[in-house]
Amino acid sequence: MRPLTETETKTFFEKLAKYIGRNITHLIDRGDETFCFRLHRDRVYYVSEDVMKRATNVGRDQLISIGVCFGKFTKTGKFRLHVTCLDYIAQYAKHKVWIKPNGEMPFLYGNHIVKAHIGRVTEDTPEHQGVIVYSMTDVPLGFGVTARSTSDTRKLQPTAIVVFHQADIGEYLRQEDTLF
Amino acid sequence: MAGRQSTTKKVSKQQANASSSPKKANVSNNTNSSAKRKAAPLSDSTPKRAKGGKAASKPTGKAGAKAGKASANADSSESEDDESWAYGAVSQSDSEGEDMEDDFVSAEEGSDIEVGQLDDDFLGDEFAESDEEAKGEGADMFASGGESEDEEEEEEEDIFASNSEDSDDDDMEAKSRKLDEAAKAQAEAAEAELQTNMALEDDKFVLPGDDHESLQSTDLQVVLARIQEIVRVLNNFRDLREGNRSRSDYISQLLKDLCLYYGYNEYLMEKLFYIFPVSEAIEFFEANEVPRPVTIRTNTLKTRRRELAQALINRGVNLDPIGKWSKVGLQVFDSPVPIGATPEYLAGHYMLQAASSFLPVMALAPQEHERVLDMASAPGGKSTYIAALLKNTGMVFANDANKDRTKALVANIHRLGVKNAVVCNYDGREFPGVIGGFDRVLLDAPCSGTGVISKDASVKTNKSEQDFQMLSQLQKQLVLSAIDSVDAGSATGGYIVYSTCSVVVEENEDVVNYALRKRPNVKLVSTGLDFGKEGFTRYREKTFHPTLSLTRRYYPHMHNMDGFYVAKFKKLSNKIPAKKETEADADDVEEFTPISEDSDKSSDKAKAKAPKVTFNADEDEGLIRASRAKLLQTQKGIKLRPKKSSESKP
Numbered sequence: 001m002r003p004l005t006e007t008e009t010k011t012f013f014e015k016l017a018k019y020i021g022r023n024i025t026h027l028i029d030r031g032d033e034t035f036c037f038r039l040h041r042d043r044v045y046y047v048s049e050d051v052m053k054r055a056t057n058v059g060r061d062q063l064i065s066i067g068v069c070f071g072k073f074t075k076t077g078k079f080r081l082h083v084t085c086l087d088y089i090a091q092y093a094k095h096k097v098w099i100k101p102n103g104e105m106p107f108l109y110g111n112h113i114v115k116a117h118i119g120r121v122t123e124d125t126p127e128h129q130g131v132i133v134y135s136m137t138d139v140p141l142g143f144g145v146t147a148r149s150t151s152d153t154r155k156l157q158p159t160a161i162v163v164f165h166q167a168d169i170g171e172y173l174r175q176e177d178t179l180f
Numbered sequence: 181m182a183g184r185q186s187t188t189k190k191v192s193k194q195q196a197n198a199s200s201s202p203k204k205a206n207v208s209n210n211t212n213s214s215a216k217r218k219a220a221p222l223s224d225s226t227p228k229r230a231k232g233g234k235a236a237s238k239p240t241g242k243a244g245a246k247a248g249k250a251s252a253n254a255d256s257s258e259s260e261d262d263e264s265w266a267y268g269a270v271s272q273s274d275s276e277g278e279d280m281e282d283d284f285v286s287a288e289e290g291s292d293i294e295v296g297q298l299d300d301d302f303l304g305d306e307f308a309e310s311d312e313e314a315k316g317e318g319a320d321m322f323a324s325g326g327e328s329e330d331e332e333e334e335e336e337e338d339i340f341a342s343n344s345e346d347s348d349d350d351d352m353e354a355k356s357r358k359l360d361e362a363a364k365a366q367a368e369a370a371e372a373e374l375q376t377n378m379a380l381e382d383d384k385f386v387l388p389g390d391d392h393e394s395l396q397s398t399d400l401q402v403v404l405a406r407i408q409e410i411v412r413v414l415n416n417f418r419d420l421r422e423g424n425r426s427r428s429d430y431i432s433q434l435l436k437d438l439c440l441y442y443g444y445n446e447y448l449m450e451k452l453f454y455i456f457p458v459s460e461a462i463e464f465f466e467a468n469e470v471p472r473p474v475t476i477r478t479n480t481l482k483t484r485r486r487e488l489a490q491a492l493i494n495r496g497v498n499l500d501p502i503g504k505w506s507k508v509g510l511q512v513f514d515s516p517v518p519i520g521a522t523p524e525y526l527a528g529h530y531m532l533q534a535a536s537s538f539l540p541v542m543a544l545a546p547q548e549h550e551r552v553l554d555m556a557s558a559p560g561g562k563s564t565y566i567a568a569l570l571k572n573t574g575m576v577f578a579n580d581a582n583k584d585r586t587k588a589l590v591a592n593i594h595r596l597g598v599k600n601a602v603v604c605n606y607d608g609r610e611f612p613g614v615i616g617g618f619d620r621v622l623l624d625a626p627c628s629g630t631g632v633i634s635k636d637a638s639v640k641t642n643k644s645e646q647d648f649q650m651l652s653q654l655q656k657q658l659v660l661s662a663i664d665s666v667d668a669g670s671a672t673g674g675y676i677v678y679s680t681c682s683v684v685v686e687e688n689e690d691v692v693n694y695a696l697r698k699r700p701n702v703k704l705v706s707t708g709l710d711f712g713k714e715g716f717t718r719y720r721e722k723t724f725h726p727t728l729s730l731t732r733r734y735y736p737h738m739h740n741m742d743g744f745y746v747a748k749f750k751k752l753s754n755k756i757p758a759k760k761e762t763e764a765d766a767d768d769v770e771e772f773t774p775i776s777e778d779s780d781k782s783s784d785k786a787k788a789k790a791p792k793v794t795f796n797a798d799e800d801e802g803l804i805r806a807s808r809a810k811l812l813q814t815q816k817g818i819k820l821r822p823k824k825s826s827e828s829k830p
Contacts, residue, residue, distance in 0.1 A: 173521060176588065
């Protein structure tokens with residue numbers, strides 16, 4: 001467990017900024033407690049200082065997880081955001097997509113979102129923008145990247161893909177072995 | 181059984197027929213419908229009368245029957261004997277037949293044939309269609325006497341209705357006789373039945389010897405019947421015991437049968453059997469064959485129970501609150517969708533969790549901003565419940581010794597939105613060493629799983645004495661490290677909850693009692709759970725600390741949840757009182773050193789040092805002498821001697 005290096009922080013924040021933009025500052029400068037990002041076995045954890053300090057008692061080999069895992073660095077040095085951070089990025093999301101009940105299950109099985117399943121979209125979402133996917137009852141289901149801007153979407157066929165799948169809460173079941 | 185009886189009946193009747201006149205043979209042989217059809221032409225005259233009025237039919241019936249009566253009498257009575265001998269148990273149906281006869285036969289002993297004729301005709305006409313059924317009913321009536329009586333009454337009513345007034349007296353007489361005889365017959369039948377039943381029961385009563393064992397294993401029904409019988413005997417042993425058989429004879433047979441019927445190994449069966457009274461033990465084993473209801477726990481970090489229930493009902497799930505004792509539990513009756521894969525589940529709104537595993541957390545009752553340790557936490561049902569009660573404040577240390585299982589633990593912690601958890605992979609026994617000073621510790625100890633046999637039936641066979649020894653040893657070590665990990669000075673906490681999903685005393689009361697003995701700085705406190713059975717304060721040859729009645733036991737057959745045990749400790753001080761330590765030491769040491777030499781600590785130490793020094797010098801005898809001399813010396817002056825010896829040595 002160690003703090004992130006300069007380059008790691010840069011890659012990580014760049015990725016995070018695709019979804020929550022400048023709201024990253026809200027993650028770092030919180031009103032209530034001081035939180036920090038920590039790297040442990042290639043994974044980035046977001047955890048309060050208090051918990052982190054206590055966790056230093058735990059040996060490196062025995063420490064499995066602290067706080068909330070945001071994602072992991074791949075072997076090539078890129079950062080991959082995991083669905084486990086959904087709570088936080090849903091809280092600070094800039095662009096959102098709501099999908100209809102009949103589109104929930106296809107998305108939770110790891111499919112992209114087609115236009116027919118879209119219920120609502122945040123206005124002025126540009127192309128290739130990270131978006132958080134919600135159900136119509138405002139339950140965050142995952143996140144993805146838009147294939148088209150909101151305005152372009154209007155002209156599309158109902159079967160055309162609008163949001164590329166990145167992560168969904170179905171992964172808790174599908175990828176339990178590899179996710180953690 | 182009924183089938184066999186009816187065939188014997190047929191046979192004996194046919195025997196009777198062979199000797200009686202052919203007509204009557206036909207008539208009386210109405211057990212099968214073909215014979216009935218033959219009888220039909222004959223019945224032309226009689227049955228209508230029989231129907232129309234008894235008084236009218238009586239003479240004809242008699243007359244018709246009389247012809248063959250003389251000749252048939254002997255045979256028929258014999259056949260009657262035969263019959264009753266052959267199927268004593270059916271005698272009631274017979275007696276019913278007799279009742280019907282009595283409608284026709286006035287006073288004299290009715291020969292069976294005569295009776296048979298009328299009876300048959302009567303039946304033949306009125307119930308020709310349902311003859312077979314009627315016969316079948318005969319067997320039924322054997323079981324339920326009430327029905328047959330009803331039918332009699334109906335017939336009687338019919339008869340009454342059609343009776344002409346002039347035959348009133350005659351009829352009354354006949355009727356009273358009929359009733360008398362009916363009563364007699366019934367009594368006889370009942371007696372016969374009793375006899376046969378007793379004979380049967382006698383069979384059951386007799387405990388099979390060892391040579392019967394090969395037979396025992398054949399039929400589970402027989403085994404079950406025997407189990408019930410033995411339980412009945414054991415419940416009223418003084419009256420029902422057989423001869424000089426002892427209680428242990430019955431119990432050992434019962435244990436064997438239970439092992440066979442429910443598929444336990446004998447060791448475990450014995451262990452479980454003695455926890456309960458006999459009949460309750462059977463209930464327990466029976467409950468272990470039935471799955472417990474599916475229950476879920478609302479994750480209060482993300483939603484509320486009412487909202488969750490609404491969302492699930494919209495998916496067609498049929499559910500109800502789990503009970504008054506929990507505000508977050510829901511019981512799922514049936515669901516058209518897999519309850520472990522709904523979007524709500526994936527979003528972490530609820531956790532699939534057995535009702536029993538709510539209990540230790542409720543007993544622990546963590547307060548906000550506390551630091552809590554869950555020593556054996558995978559797959560995280562209890563840890564996440566703790567975090568939910570903490571409302572994501574403070575912190576939760578979720579430990580599990582099995583690295584593979586920590587994956588599921590981490591997944592659940594993240595899914596349920598727990599943000600203050602540290603997951604680690606230690607052996608729980610290392611714990612005060614890794615990090616201590618917790619406000620509360622939950623130890624849901626690894627156990628044999630005898631409370632969750634309905635979930636995992638493999639427990640029945642794969643647990644041996646050794647497993648139990650190892651487990652209780654491990655549990656004792658864990659409970660001590662759990663106690664040591666708690667900070668007694670905590671403003672809000674200082675509690676330890678020990679729980680297992682086992683019902684065996686060795687893993688529960690025994691362990692708690694051990695903890696109380698080894699750590700006098702803890703005491704048991706009420707668990708705060710208002711239901712459940714009190715823990716044992718004594719069990720067979722063991723006696724436990726009286727406060728063990730504050731612990732709680734849960735049983736599948738009583739509470740419809742997994743078998744469970746919960747004990748809550750309060751730690752009073754962080755110092756393990758020295759007195760206890762020395763006592764424990766003394767206990768250990770006593771085995772090796774003579775007790776008589778105990779005077780006080782310093783002298784002990786002095787002795788311990790002194791022999792080392794002097795033993796180096798000489799032969800054994802000399803040593804013994806020297807030590808005796810030293811003893812004398814020590815009694816005179818203790819302080820001088822060690823100095824001397826230490827000085828003398830260099």
